[in-house]
Amino acid sequence: MADPRIVIVGAGPAGTRAAEALVAAxxxxxxxxxxxxxxxxxxRRQPPNFTRRPEALYGTEAAKARAIxxxxxxxxxxxxxxxxxxxxxxxxxxxxxxxxxxxxxxxxDALLIASGATDRVIPLPGWTFPGCYSLGAAQITLxxxxxxxxxxVVFLGTxxxxxxxxxxxxxxxxxxxxxxxxxxxxxxLAGLPLMASRPEQLLKGARLVSGLRRAxxxxxxxxxxxxxxxxxxxxxxxxxxxxxxxxxxxxxxNAIGMGYHLRAESQLADLAGCEFAFDPLLRQWLPHVDDAGxxxxxxxxxxxxxxxILGADAAETSGRLAAMALLTDFGRxxxxxxxxxxxxxxxxxxxxxxxxxxxxxxxxxQMATMPRTTVVCRCEAITVDELCSAVETCQAPEVNxxxxxxxxxxxxxxxxxxxxxxxxxxxxxxxASVESSGRLRGQAPVKPLPIGVCEExxxx
Amino acid sequence: MxxxxxxxxxxxxxxxxxxxxxxxxxxxxxxxxxxxxxxxVGQQASGTNFGNVRRQGRHLTQLPLANRSxxxxxxxxxxxxxxxxxxxxxxxxxxxxxxxxxxxxxxxxQASHYGLELHILSxxxxxxxxxxxxxxxxxxxWSPHDGHANPRLVAPAFARAAAKLGAAIHENCAASxxxxxxxxxxxxxxxxxxxxPLVLIASGAWGGGLAxxxxxxxPIEVAGPQMGVTxxxxxxxxxxxxxxxxxxxEVAYLRQIPRGNIIFGGVHRRPAALDERRxxxxxxxxxxxxxxxxxxxxxxxxxxxxxxxxxxxxxxGDDRPIMGASEKTSGLYYAFxxxxxxxxxxxxxxxxxxxxxxxxxxxxxxxxxxxxRFTLQPAARLQVSAAH
Numbered sequence: 001m002a003d004p005r006i007v008i009v010g011a012g013p014a015g016t017r018a019a020e021a022l023v024a025a026x027x028x029x030x031x032x033x034x035x036x037x038x039x040x041x042x043x044r045r046q047p048p049n050f051t052r053r054p055e056a057l058y059g060t061e062a063a064k065a066r067a068i069x070x071x072x073x074x075x076x077x078x079x080x081x082x083x084x085x086x087x088x089x090x091x092x093x094x095x096x097x098x099x100x101x102x103x104x105x106x107x108x109d110a111l112l113i114a115s116g117a118t119d120r121v122i123p124l125p126g127w128t129f130p131g132c133y134s135l136g137a138a139q140i141t142l143x144x145x146x147x148x149x150x151x152x153v154v155f156l157g158t159x160x161x162x163x164x165x166x167x168x169x170x171x172x173x174x175x176x177x178x179x180x181x182x183x184x185x186x187x188x189l190a191g192l193p194l195m196a197s198r199p200e201q202l203l204k205g206a207r208l209v210s211g212l213r214r215a216x217x218x219x220x221x222x223x224x225x226x227x228x229x230x231x232x233x234x235x236x237x238x239x240x241x242x243x244x245x246x247x248x249x250x251x252x253x254n255a256i257g258m259g260y261h262l263r264a265e266s267q268l269a270d271l272a273g274c275e276f277a278f279d280p281l282l283r284q285w286l287p288h289v290d291d292a293g294x295x296x297x298x299x300x301x302x303x304x305x306x307x308x309i310l311g312a313d314a315a316e317t318s319g320r321l322a323a324m325a326l327l328t329d330f331g332r333x334x335x336x337x338x339x340x341x342x343x344x345x346x347x348x349x350x351x352x353x354x355x356x357x358x359x360x361x362x363x364x365x366q367m368a369t370m371p372r373t374t375v376v377c378r379c380e381a382i383t384v385d386e387l388c389s390a391v392e393t394c395q396a397p398e399v400n401x402x403x404x405x406x407x408x409x410x411x412x413x414x415x416x417x418x419x420x421x422x423x424x425x426x427x428x429x430x431x432a433s434v435e436s437s438g439r440l441r442g443q444a445p446v447k448p449l450p451i452g453v454c455e456e457x458x459x460x
Numbered sequence: 461m462x463x464x465x466x467x468x469x470x471x472x473x474x475x476x477x478x479x480x481x482x483x484x485x486x487x488x489x490x491x492x493x494x495x496x497x498x499x500x501v502g503q504q505a506s507g508t509n510f511g512n513v514r515r516q517g518r519h520l521t522q523l524p525l526a527n528r529s530x531x532x533x534x535x536x537x538x539x540x541x542x543x544x545x546x547x548x549x550x551x552x553x554x555x556x557x558x559x560x561x562x563x564x565x566x567x568x569x570q571a572s573h574y575g576l577e578l579h580i581l582s583x584x585x586x587x588x589x590x591x592x593x594x595x596x597x598x599x600x601x602w603s604p605h606d607g608h609a610n611p612r613l614v615a616p617a618f619a620r621a622a623a624k625l626g627a628a629i630h631e632n633c634a635a636s637x638x639x640x641x642x643x644x645x646x647x648x649x650x651x652x653x654x655x656x657p658l659v660l661i662a663s664g665a666w667g668g669g670l671a672x673x674x675x676x677x678x679p680i681e682v683a684g685p686q687m688g689v690t691x692x693x694x695x696x697x698x699x700x701x702x703x704x705x706x707x708x709x710e711v712a713y714l715r716q717i718p719r720g721n722i723i724f725g726g727v728h729r730r731p732a733a734l735d736e737r738r739x740x741x742x743x744x745x746x747x748x749x750x751x752x753x754x755x756x757x758x759x760x761x762x763x764x765x766x767x768x769x770x771x772x773x774x775x776x777g778d779d780r781p782i783m784g785a786s787e788k789t790s791g792l793y794y795a796f797x798x799x800x801x802x803x804x805x806x807x808x809x810x811x812x813x814x815x816x817x818x819x820x821x822x823x824x825x826x827x828x829x830x831x832x833r834f835t836l837q838p839a840a841r842l843q844v845s846a847a848h
Contacts, residue, residue, distance in 0.1 A: 089743035089768075096743045105744065394616060401500055404507065404612040412691055412766050444743055448691055448764035454750035455761065 003027060004330050007095050007106055009087045009268060010114035012040020013064075013312045014304025014319030016072045018112050021323035023078045025332055030080040030106060032087050032097055038072040040116055041136060042312045044143045045069060056171055057143060059164075060204050064312065087115075089444035090272045093299070096444070103453045110299045110326050113269050114319055117262040117305035122157075122366055122421055123376045123384070126228030127258070131236030134417075135165045135259035148174040150255020154239050156180040156225055158360040159261030160311075163208045170215050177253055179212065180241055182260070182363040184222035191359025197351040220244070224366070228256060260362055262309045263420060269307075270442030272300045278435045279308070281357050283364055284420065285439035291343050293322030294329075301326050314349035317342050364434065367424040376425060377418040379411020384425055391429035398438035399426045412448050415440040465652035466628060468492040470817065471645065473635045473670065474663030475501035477611075477803065478795050480618035480629075481532075481810025482660055484540070487625035489818040494654050495619070495627055496647065498634035498666065499737065502615025505664050505798070506806065508739075508771025509685060510713060510725045511611045512700055513804045514551050515576055516603035517567075519780070522805075523574035525824050529808025530605070536807065541624075542617035544609050545717070551606035552581075552590060553704040554597040554756060564601045564704050578603050592697055592757045601704055608700045608715045611803060618810070635663075638674060640789055660793045660813060665774030666734060667782065667796025671831065675788055678834045679777030680797055684732035684739030684770035685725055686749060690763040692720025701756050702726075712752035714760075722760065724753045729800070732772050739770040775799045783809065783829035784816070787836070793817055794831055 006022060008015050011033035022029045031038075037045040043065040046052060054062040075081075082099065089096040095106045119134035126132070133141075133149045135157065141147045148169060153176045155166045166179045195202050213219060222244030229250070230237035238252040269287040270276070275296035276285045286308050293301050303322040304315035321342040324334040372385035390396045390405035399422050402408060408422050409415025415422065419440040426437040470486060472479045475497030483495045495501075513533055515526040536544050555561060561580065568578035579602040586593050586600040593600075623629050630649075637648040638659060647654045661670050668680035697716040703726075705711060712726035727749045732739035746768070754761055776782060776797040786792035795813050798805060808824075816822040 091740060091743055094744070103747065395620070397500075405616070410767070412764075414767060441738075443767050443769055444741060445765055445768070448766050449746075450761075450764050451690065451750050451754065452761040454747040454754065 004109035005107060006030070006110045006112065006326065007032065007108040008112045008114060009095070010040065010116055010304065010306070011035065011038035011072060011081070011083075012042065012114060012116050012304060012315060013068050014114035014306075014315035015040070016068050017316045017319035018114060018303055018323040019075055019079050020071055021320050022327070023075055025327050028079060030082065032085050032095070033081065033083045034086055036084050038083075039065070039069055041139070043068050044140065046143060050146055052146075057168075059167065059171065061312070068316070086447055086449075087268055088446050088449050090268060098449060098453060101450065101453050102456050108299075110301065110330065111272065112301040112303060112322055112326060113272070113306055114304040114315070115265045115268050115306035117309055118265050118416060119259040120261050120263040120362070120420060121258060121417055122260055122363070123370065123374050123418070124225050124228055124258070125371055125374050126230060128375050128378050129228055129230045129232055129235050131230070131255045132228055133255065133257050135161050135257050138165050138257035139168065142168060142172055148172065148255075149257060150236070150253065152177055152253045153255045153257060154178050154180060154251055154253040156239065156256055156258040157260045158183045158363065159259065160205060160356060160360070161259060161262065163205065163212065165257060166212055166217060167208045170212060170217065175215055176217055178218040178220060178251055180223045180225065180239070181219065181221045182223055182225070182366075183360045184244065187361055188359045191355040191357070194351050194355030195359060197348050197355070201352060261356075261360055262305060264308055265306050265416070267414070267416065267442040267446050269295060269300070269302055271444055271446070273297050274300060274302065276439065280435070281354060282308070283362055283424075283434055291346065292325035292339065293318055294325055308353070310349045310353045314346065314353070317345045317349065321346065364424045367421055368428045370425075376421055377408040377411060379413050380407045382406055382408045387422060387425050388429040391426055396426070397430060397432075398436070399423050399440055400438060402426050403440060409440050414443065414446075463652060464655050466494050467655040468494040468628065469656060470494070470658035470660060471496065471647050471654050471656040472660045472662055473638070473647065474661065474666065474796065475615065475619060475629065475631065476504060476506035476662060476664050477502065477615040477618065477806030478798070478809045478813070479660070479662035480615045480622060481807045482662060482795065482813045483622035483627045483629070484618045484625065485811045485814030486817065487622055487627050489814055491818060493622065493627040494656065495622070495629045496633045496635050496649060496654065497629070497631045498663070500631050501619040501629065502612070505771045505773040505802065506615040507612050508687065508769055509611050509800075509803045510687060510723065511608045511715065511803065512551070512713065513546065513548070513607045513609055514603070514700065514702070515606055515804065516551055516553065516571070516578055516601060517702075517704065518801070520570055520574060521825065521828060523571060523576055525805060525808050525812065525826065527575055528811065528824050529805050532807040532811060533609070533804075536614070536617065540617040540621035542613065542620065544613040544617050546607060546609040548605055548607035550699040551603040551702065552586070552699045553601045553702045554586065554593060555599045555601070555704050556596050556710065556755070557705070558598055560704055560706070561599050564599070568601065576603065577605065590699070590701075592759055594755045594758045596755055606700065614806070618807070635670070638670065640791070645791065658791045658793070658817060660795060660817065662795045664796055664798070665732070665772045667794065668774060669734070671782070671794060674786065674792060676786060676831050676835050678782055678797065678831060681775040681777075682732050682734055683729040683773050683775055683800075684741075685729055685773060685800060686727065686741055686745055686768070686770060687723065687725040688746070688749065688765050688768045689724070690722040690760065691766050693722065693763055695720055697722065697757060703752075703756065709748065710752060712749065712756060714753050714756060722763065724749065727752050729773070730770070732770065734772065739772045741768040741770045743768070773800050778833070781829050782831050783813070783826045784831065787830070787832040
C-alpha cells in the first residue's frame, strides 16, 4: 500500500509517540484529540494565560511532560492534528468524528486507538452530593481552571493517583485534610516484589507519601468508606468511615476527591469490534492485544492506558510499539532489536502494574455490603436496590440484561463510570463470579452528540 | 441418540414477544409448554424496536388482529404482574404534503369500518395540540387510543408469567434441527433434545432458516432498525409521533418517556447478519435521521444523542408476516417475520396462535398470512410476477 491512511485517536503519551514513529517513517497520520492541547490527561497542558511551571504542575514528571509536549509540537505540519474533536463512533473502517457543530467521517486503512483512561469509581451513600468529585476531575480543575475542588478537601480511594493528586493539591497551596486509602499495609507488602521491577517509581511513590506526612496530611490506610455526609442542596459536609481498627470515624470537609485507580477507556475499541478478555487480577474486561498492540481486528491497534492501566511511561512505550507493529503490517519492516527492546520494556511495566494492582487492590467487597439505597448509576439515579431487583426479580444473569431491566448504565456516561461497580453488584446479587456478570457493551456515541450537528451544510 | 431433555405438548422456538406471549396463552389453555430461546428472551427484534403500540397505518385487513392485540395491551399488568410502561397516549402522524391529506382521509374512512378511530387534524389544530410540531407539517392524523411501551420489558414479562404458569423456558438454548419422527417432533439443541407433538416457530428473522429446513421456504430479508435516544429533557412530547408519507426516506418516528428521554428511529434500515448475535447501528445514517426528526420537532436540535442501537428483524418479501399452520407438516405452526411492525401485534399473535393451536381455529382472520402463499402453485405465482 502506498501511503496508508492512518488515524490515531488520542494525543497523550501513547498517541504522541505513535504519531512520532509514523512521521519518522514518512507517513502523515491524522491525530484526533478530545483535548484542546496535546498531552492527554496526565500531561494536560494549561491554557495560554496560565503560568504555573511544569515543575509545580507535574512534580517529578515535569521533564517527561516537557519531552512529550515538545515531541508533539515538533510534529506540527507533518500530521493532520484535530484538537477538541470527539471520535464518537467507528464502523466499517470509518471513524466518525465531531468538532463543535460539525461532523466528519474519516475512512482509514489503519486505526490506532490511544484513548487513555478514566477514574474507576465505587458508589458510596452521598457520593452524588455537590462537592464530591473523581480524582481525575480534581486534577483537571487544578490544571485547567487553577481551582481546587474545595477549601477543606479529603481524598478517598486507592491507587497511586490518590497520593499524586493529594500531593498536587499540597503543592498548589491547598493541603488536603486527609488521604483515606482502602488498601492496607499488608497489600502494599504483597505488591512490593513486583513493584520492585521499577525501583525508581517505587521510590517516587514513597517520597510522595512522606512529603504528604511531613506537611501534616493525615494518611489513613485500610479504611472502609461508609458515607459522604451532607445533603443534595448544600453539598458535602464530611466523610464517615471505619478505620483499620474497626473504629467509626468522621472528618468534616467540604469536598471529596475519590477514585480507585483507573479504568481503560475502551469503548471505541469495543465499537471497532475488538475482542475483550477478563483480567482476574484487575477484575476488568480489557481489549485483547498481542505483545505489540495488535487487536483482534486486523487493522486496529491499541496503545496506552486504553488497553490496560500501565501508566504514562508504558503508554509512551506501547504507542511507539503499536506504531511499529502497524508499519510492519503495512510492509515497512521495523528493526527487530528495537521492537524487542520495547517489548521487554512493556513486560517490566506489566510486572510493575501487577504489583500496583496487588498493593492497591480494587476493594470490590465494598459492593457486597453497600446499603441498598445507594445510588449506583448517577445519570439515571438507579439504586443498588433497583439493580439487585432486576437480577433477583426479573432474572437478569448479566449486566446488559440488568441494564435493560433497571436502566443502570443507560445515561449520558453510557456506563463508563457505573459499569464496573454494576458488574460487581450483579455478581453479588446472584452469588456468581464477576466474570460471569459480563461487561456493558459499548454503543455509539462514545460521548453525547448534539443533534444540531446535522444542520451544518454539506455533512452526513 | 442424545437423551431427551424434556417433553411437552408443544415446543415453541423463539423467545420474543410472540413466542413468550404464545407460551403464556397456551399455558392458560392448559397445554404443557417448552420454550427454547437462542440467547435471552426478548433480546432481538422484540427488545430493540421503537416501542410503538400503533394501529393507524396498518394494512386494513390486519386491523382485527391489531385490535385484538390492543385489547391485551391494556391488560398486560393484570395478566403478567409486570408493568411494561404501556402508555395509551395516542399516536399522531404529521403530513408534509397536501396530496397526502386525501390519502389519509381515505384510510381513516376505511379504517373506521374496522373500529379504528382516526381524526384528521388541520394545520391549525395540530399546532394547538402539539406545539412542538415543525413548520412544514400541513395536517395530522390522530389515533387517540394507540400509544407506546417499553420493548425491553414486554417479552421477559410474558416469559416470567408463562414460567409461573408452568412453562419451561430454556434460554441460551438454540434449536439447530427439527425433525418429525412418527407423532412427535424432535428438536435438537446443543444441550440435548426436546420432544413434543406440536411445534411453533416464533423465531423472528431466524424463522426463515427453520421454515426452509422444514421444506417451506419463504423470502425473508434480515435487517436491523436504526434506533437512538436522547438525553432527558422536560416531558413535553406526550403522544407517539410519526409521519404519513410515500417517501421512504421521510419515515421517521419519535416518542418521549415521562423520564424525559426521546427515543427515535426510522428513515432507513440496514442489513443485519444472523450469526453476529447483535445487529450494529450504522452511524453513517445518523445525520439523515437527525434531519427527519427535527422536521417533526425542531426544538430537539438543542438535545444530545446518548445512545444508538439496532436489532435483528425479519422482513418477508410481501411485507406480511407468516402466521398459521404448516402446509406440509401436521402439528407444525408458524408465527414469524413481522416486518418491523410486530411489537404492537405481538401479544395478540401469541393469543391467536394459542387459540388456533388449542382449538384448531381462530376467530381472527389470518388466512392471508399463511405460509402457502409462497409454497402453493409456484408456477402460477411466477407468471404473475413476470407480468409486472
